[in-house]
Amino acid sequence: MIDVRTAGAKGLGVFAKKLIPRGTRIFSERPLLTIHGHDASTLYPAVKLLNTKDRDAFMALSSFRDRELDLMRWSVVLVHTAQNTISSLLHALLGRRGFALLNNRNSLKDHVEALSIFRSNAFNIGPKLGTSLFPRIARINHSCLPNAQGNFHEPLGKFNVHATRDIQADEEVSLNYLLETGALRHVRVDKLSRGYGFDCACPACDMSGKRGMKGEERRVAMHEVLKAFIERPMAGDISDKEAEMETMKAFIELYESEGIAGKELSNLYLKAADISFGMQNLKGALVYAAQAARLDRDTFGEDHPDYRKSLEIVNTFKTVGHKSRTV
Numbered sequence: 001m002i003d004v005r006t007a008g009a010k011g012l013g014v015f016a017k018k019l020i021p022r023g024t025r026i027f028s029e030r031p032l033l034t035i036h037g038h039d040a041s042t043l044y045p046a047v048k049l050l051n052t053k054d055r056d057a058f059m060a061l062s063s064f065r066d067r068e069l070d071l072m073r074w075s076v077v078l079v080h081t082a083q084n085t086i087s088s089l090l091h092a093l094l095g096r097r098g099f100a101l102l103n104n105r106n107s108l109k110d111h112v113e114a115l116s117i118f119r120s121n122a123f124n125i126g127p128k129l130g131t132s133l134f135p136r137i138a139r140i141n142h143s144c145l146p147n148a149q150g151n152f153h154e155p156l157g158k159f160n161v162h163a164t165r166d167i168q169a170d171e172e173v174s175l176n177y178l179l180e181t182g183a184l185r186h187v188r189v190d191k192l193s194r195g196y197g198f199d200c201a202c203p204a205c206d207m208s209g210k211r212g213m214k215g216e217e218r219r220v221a222m223h224e225v226l227k228a229f230i231e232r233p234m235a236g237d238i239s240d241k242e243a244e245m246e247t248m249k250a251f252i253e254l255y256e257s258e259g260i261a262g263k264e265l266s267n268l269y270l271k272a273a274d275i276s277f278g279m280q281n282l283k284g285a286l287v288y289a290a291q292a293a294r295l296d297r298d299t300f301g302e303d304h305p306d307y308r309k310s311l312e313i314v315n316t317f318k319t320v321g322h323k324s325r326t327v
């Protein structure tokens with residue numbers, strides 16, 4: 001279904017070999033390495049335990065280092081390799097294994113490299129589960145207008161990536177590395193540059209074309225709507241709900257006109273369902289909840305607990321609707 005090949009300035013990328021329809025599970029991968037909490041000290045020993053093939057796959061991933069983080073990592077690394085350094089220094093001084101020192105210096109370098117790679121490629125899969133690296137999925141590049149989304153399937157113990165829209169043959173598969181899908185260009189570019197070390201040139205960030213300009217105008221307009229809603233004095237009546245609904249609709253429209261699907265959009269639909277329900281518009285609530293469930297099916301797959309949850313919401317609205325009709 002996919003191919004890993006060069007993606008220009010981005011290095012390697014993942015490409016569709018043929019049309020990948022929306023909702024397709026493109027990847028389903030077990031973690032190669034996981035760190036729980038902030039305990040980075042467990043990483044290097046875990047890397048060393050990998051078999052040669054897995055370790056090579058890991059070390060071949062790209063990494064981005066910035067000075068500040070690098071210094072931090074070096075200090076973490078030093079603590080955990082100090083023991084080895086001392087023993088090999090002793091060996092060296094005693095003349096028994098003079099080369100050990102050099103070896104150790106290499107392992108220190110490897111250790112920093114391993115942490116950089118991990119940080120540049122790992123996904124946070126939840127507070128309980130930690131941060132994990134999936135070497136095949138790590139090859140997927142970023143786009144602010146992604147055509148795929150990843151999520152962890154806890155019962156399967158796998159990270160799945162689904163197509164959130166149809167991906168044409170030869171088109172690059174992309175994920176959004178940022179949480180802020182609706183953010184303005186300068187915010188996204190800055191975060192990507194500081195966090196990952198690249199200048200985003202996706203269609204939303206490319207201001208030389210109509211596509212980028214139009215999208216940015218839409219985002220600015222959406223921020224105005226949001227600002228107006230936040231600053232609006234609460235009237236304490238139905239008009240508050242109506243205003244909230246209009247804001248939600250503006251967000252939904254932005255996402256849809258930009259072609260962004262996935263969990264963010266389904267959350268907006270769920271919120272719209274909730275507001276409709278609050279306004280006693282059961283029919284509207286059901287329509288929005290069904291949209292959310294459709295998006296969740298495409299993003300998570302039918303076997304995912306989150307999809308089942310949104311189906312349950314749809315069914316609840318149906319039951320309530322049925323009861324209110326029969327009363």
Ligand SMILES: [Zn+2]
Pocket residue numbers: 143144145188200201202203204205
């Ligand atoms: Zn971008």
